[in-house]
Amino acid sequence: MPTTLLWLRRDLRLDDLPALGAAHDAADGGRVLPVFVLDPRLLEESAVRTHCLLSALESAQQAYDGAIVLRTGDPEQVVPDLVREIGASSVHISAESTPFGRRRDAAVREALPEGVPLVATGCAYAVGPGTIRNGSGDPYQVFTPFSRAWREHGWPDPAPVPKDLRWHRQAESEGMPDRPDLGDVQLPEVGEEAAHQRWEAFLGDDVTAYDEERDRADHDRTSQMSVHLKYGTIHPRTLLADLRGRRDKGAHTFATELAWREFYADVLWQQPASAWSDLKPALRGMSYDDPETDDGVAQAMQAWREGRTGYPFVDAGMRQLLAEGWMHNRLRMVTASFLVKHLHVWWPHGARHFMQQLRDGDIASNNHGWQWVAGTGTDAAPYFRVFNPVTQGERFDPSGDYVRRYLPELRHLAGKAAHQPWGADDGYAQGYPERIVEHKEAREEALRRYEAARS
Ligand SMILES: Cc1cc2nc3c(=O)[nH]c(=O)nc-3n(C[C@H](O)[C@H](O)[C@H](O)COP(=O)(O)OP(=O)(O)OC[C@H]3O[C@@H](n4cnc5c(N)ncnc54)[C@H](O)[C@@H]3O)c2cc1C
Structure with a gap:
């Protein structure tokens, strides 16, 4: 029976992860090997983000019952090597839309052994960057019409965790690196459970009051979901599904804020050079x-x-x-x-x-x-x-x-x-x-x- 590889990146969760479903389906009764590549280029960028990433990774490791294999190096080398080592038939990812991520994934796709596809299923957004177009087929330049079209386009329901998942457990893993010492910096735990807890707490009172309170710095009543969305410990689709059917202004405004996140991802996807140079x-x-x-x-x-x-x-x-x-x-x-x-x-x-x-x-x-x-x-x-x-x-x-x-x-x-x-x-x-x-x-x-x- 085939073994497939699930290459996790900024989608560190078990629930609502279409790429996991795709890896499971492709394994067709066989086993899935989840892998996370500790890429020094990313780990060296920011101690704060590395801390949060490792927190999210530790939490995912627990949710995956210790099955995630960790390997350090350049994914272009590590992923194909692992494919050969375990004889994987396909590699599954959530699609990436940043310039760095797209270049990296293209390089890995090229480097995979012949006949082993890199399959992208789902992404970090409710609607994939590059999807929403205006009547002439062009991307939107302005947020409000984008957000209207985005709502009209809609998104699928959260994906269930596949039943009868079986992990491949034969590949060796490196140990979990220590989180960097940040002195007095106070960071929350990042992980799937923490994300759901934070979201449940916010869904109570704060989302109703969100429209009025979101600008009050002294009241501090925004969701603080950004770090969870960043590492994919929860998917925006899950948040939007919980808001469905609510008629209050708070819920509507909150969804609009999520649309800003989607708009900017779309703009970057359309114009990668805008990452570090003036767009206009x-x-x-x-x-x-x-x-x-x-x-x-x-x-x-x-x-x-x-x-x-x-x-x-x-x-x-x-x-x-x-x-x-x-x-x-x-x-x-x-x-x-x-x-x-x-x-x-x-x-x-x-x-x-x-x-x-x-x-x-x-x-x-x-x-x-x-x-x-x-x-x-x-x-x-x-x-x-x-x-x-x-x-x-x-x-x-x-x-x-x-x-x-x-x-x-x-x-x-x-x-x-x-x-x-x-x-x-x-x-x-x-x-x-x-x-x-x-x-x-x-x-x-x-x-x-x-x-x-x-x-
Ligand atoms: C100069 C500048 C830099 C920013 N840098 C980042 C960044 O690196 N990462 C980041 O996630 N957000 C960034 N934002 C957007 C926004 O400030 C944060 O998303 C928000 O403060 C996060 O807190 P929250 O989760 O409590 O937000 P909430 O008010 O609860 O909003 C819910 C979610 O909506 C999204 N969102 C809200 N406002 C925006 C916005 N203006 N643009 C894009 N998405 C939004 C975020 O995903 C956020 O988690 C930046 C905004 C500015 C003006």
């Missing part, structure tokens, strides 16, 4: 300051990274990122805007820092989120809309609790006063830094550069 050429003539060649800019960027810009809302966001490997969406917008429009730094510099620090760091959502802020992406915010970091704080953290949670130097300031330490006699008494740039001047400079780029 309109601002290509923009002049930016370069932290790699200018010490003053490098220092300002370091203050931004460490949460020492002197703007409490920005600094609280950046310190949340360092402490938890996560940041509230409103803060991602405000901190990214600060780097691009107050410090005049090109967005990839900031996107790279986010990719290193975010537990949910995802090239499509992150780099297009940055381009949205920078005004260079599909459906982006207009460049001339410059967030005021103080009024943003007063609006989305009106209690000041968010700022005080992450900035001990401002805990002595009550309520909204925490957003303007310069307005209190003792505002700087606990060592909070002075502002590194003046908002009005920085805004005018951003607009001046914008006008110059446009002409």
Whole structure:
């Protein structure tokens, strides 16, 4: 009877995994060997993400009853070697849509022994990137019509776990690597069980209130599902199935947020170069300051990274990122805007820092989120809309609790006063830094550069 290989990547779950069903069907009563390749190129990118990945992998190993074989190396070498070793008849994957993933999978497909196909079934999205097209057969450039078409297209029900699964247990596995030591950084457990627990908790009260509460940084009532979606410990189809039939605005808005994730994956699939370069050429003539060649800019960027810009809302966001490997969406917008429009730094510099620090760091959502802020992406915010970091704080953290949670130097300031330490006699008494740039001047400079780029 045939043996098939299930090559797991960012789909570390047992439930609702169509590629597992395909591997099982192809084995036709034979056995499935699940494998995870520890690819040094990916493990070295970010200690935070490696920590989360290994957490998800440990959890999957338990769910798979210890059957996942771990091998270190380049998948182009490791996967074909394993196929030969066990005589696998096919290799099964969830389709990948990032530029790196697509290149890697194409190389592995080429390297497989003759007659052994690489079969992609399902992917990390409810609707596969590249599927949704407008009436002329072109991809959508703008989110709202995309999301409408995405809902109309719909998605299948979650896939059940195949019955009578039998694992191949003859191949040797390396041990599970230790998770990197991250000092004081607080990360949640990532895994299928943790994902379902988090989702159940959110489905209770928070999804109903989501529409009203999602922008309130001080209330912290978003789902925190991003890390689970990142490692595929739960599939968005499962979330959408649980929301089906709900008529409340909260559930509708939540599904729309998932659609943003799908939209950005689609944009990246259509235009892989947009990962690290401006998607829209309109601002290509923009002049930016370069932290790699200018010490003053490098220092300002370091203050931004460490949460020492002197703007409490920005600094609280950046310190949340360092402490938890996560940041509230409103803060991602405000901190990214600060780097691009107050410090005049090109967005990839900031996107790279986010990719290193975010537990949910995802090239499509992150780099297009940055381009949205920078005004260079599909459906982006207009460049001339410059967030005021103080009024943003007063609006989305009106209690000041968010700022005080992450900035001990401002805990002595009550309520909204925490957003303007310069307005209190003792505002700087606990060592909070002075502002590194003046908002009005920085805004005018951003607009001046914008006008110059446009002409
Ligand atoms: C500059 C910038 C960088 C970002 N980087 C990332 C990233 O690396 N990884 C990432 O998953 N998201 C990123 N986002 C999107 C968003 O901020 C996060 O998905 C969200 O904050 C995660 O928290 P949550 O799971 O509690 O979200 P919720 O508000 O509960 O939303 C539910 C889910 O919807 C999706 N979602 C929500 N908002 C967006 C959005 N604007 N774009 C794409 N998907 C969205 C996410 O999958 C999220 O988990 C970025 C946004 C910006 C502005």
